[in-house]
Amino acid sequence: MRLKGKIALVTGASRGIGHASCLALAEEGATIVGTARTKKDLDALVAEVKERGVEAKGIVCDATKGSDVAACVAETVSAFGRVDILVNNAGIGGYRPFLDWTEEDYDRIMATNAKSTWLFCKETIPHMLKAGGGNIVNLSSVAGLQGYPSEGIYCMSKFAQVALAQSLDREFYTKNIKVSLVCPGGVETHFAIGDGRTADGPNMKSFSRPEDVAEAVVLAVLPRERTRVVNVILRPMNEMT
Numbered sequence: 669m670r671l672k673g674k675i676a677l678v679t680g681a682s683r684g685i686g687h688a689s690c691l692a693l694a695e696e697g698a699t700i701v702g703t704a705r706t707k708k709d710l711d712a713l714v715a716e717v718k719e720r721g722v723e724a725k726g727i728v729c730d731a732t733k734g735s736d737v738a739a740c741v742a743e744t745v746s747a748f749g750r751v752d753i754l755v756n757n758a759g760i761g762g763y764r765p766f767l768d769w770t771e772e773d774y775d776r777i778m779a780t781n782a783k784s785t786w787l788f789c790k791e792t793i794p795h796m797l798k799a800g801g802g803n804i805v806n807l808s809s810v811a812g813l814q815g816y817p818s819e820g821i822y823c824m825s826k827f828a829q830v831a832l833a834q835s836l837d838r839e840f841y842t843k844n845i846k847v848s849l850v851c852p853g854g855v856e857t858h859f860a861i862g863d864g865r866t867a868d869g870p871n872m873k874s875f876s877r878p879e880d881v882a883e884a885v886v887l888a889v890l891p892r893e894r895t896r897v898v899n900v901i902l903r904p905m906n907e908m909t
């Protein structure tokens with residue numbers, strides 16, 4: 669119970685890595701606020717978290733919309749007083765030859781992955797400053813550290829999360845706001861299924877599990893007086909570095 673009393677806000681909590689991160693943070697005693705667009709999945713998450721003996725709340729929120737994000741953070745603070753841990757996990761992907769990407773794809777991917785991260789940081793940091801600190805985790809990717817073919821726009825959005833994390837870390841570490849990156853390779857989730865991946869695709873069963881990534885999220889936010897975690901890179905066993 670190393671996070672007992674902490675308030676954790678996790679985006680993209682309805683399934684996959686966000687869902688697993690909520691459960692892992694709850695196992696350590698954190699109160700969980702999970703956000704996504706799908707209410708029934710959030711209701712199921714809240715029940716699962718409460719089974720672990722901690723408080724939980726689901727907030728329906730489109731992470732690409734400033735008004736939704738502001739309302740979500742305000743509702744969290746009104747319910748629990750502050751946000752100690754923010755996990756910017758909501759995201760979408762897609763694999764397509766470069767010349768097939770459209771302007772609509774660009775806007776959708778950048779808004780979901782990059783703009784949402786900025787919006788949640790913008791709304792949450794004032795509360796962290798008021799409370800004397802906090803932890804932010806940007807769930808980027810190995811595709812935020814190097815470019816991959818057929819993933820051009822996705823890579824741009826994941827590099828943006830890395831850039832923002834580095835910038836915020838340098839701006840706020842003296843205020844006790846610790847900003848971490850978690851950068852997985854392939855993870856077995858719904859991510860990009862129907863948009864370049866299939867549920868029974870050849871690599872899927874060799875990918876990392878969402879629980880493996882959730883452990884890295886917990887590692888990044890455990891309280892440490894003299895250390896902050898800057899970047900955790902994870903690779904499934906079938907992937908080269």
Ligand SMILES: NC(=O)c1ccc[n+]([C@@H]2O[C@H](COP(=O)([O-])OP(=O)(O)OC[C@H]3O[C@@H](n4cnc5c(N)ncnc54)[C@H](OP(=O)(O)O)[C@@H]3O)[C@@H](O)[C@H]2O)c1
Pocket residue numbers: 679680681682683684685686703704705706709729730731732756757758759760761780781807808809810851852853854855856857858859860
């Ligand atoms: N799976 C991988 O191989 C992999 C590898 C490296 C990094 N990542 C990163 O890990 C993160 C989580 O992905 P995942 O693999 O867990 O995928 P996933 O299973 O598809 O989950 C994505 C989550 O994001 C939410 N979401 C999508 N659009 C949203 C929006 N506009 N507003 C609010 N929530 C939204 C979804 O909820 P709703 O649909 O209910 O809104 C869902 O909870 C992403 O940022 C992804 O880039 C994944």
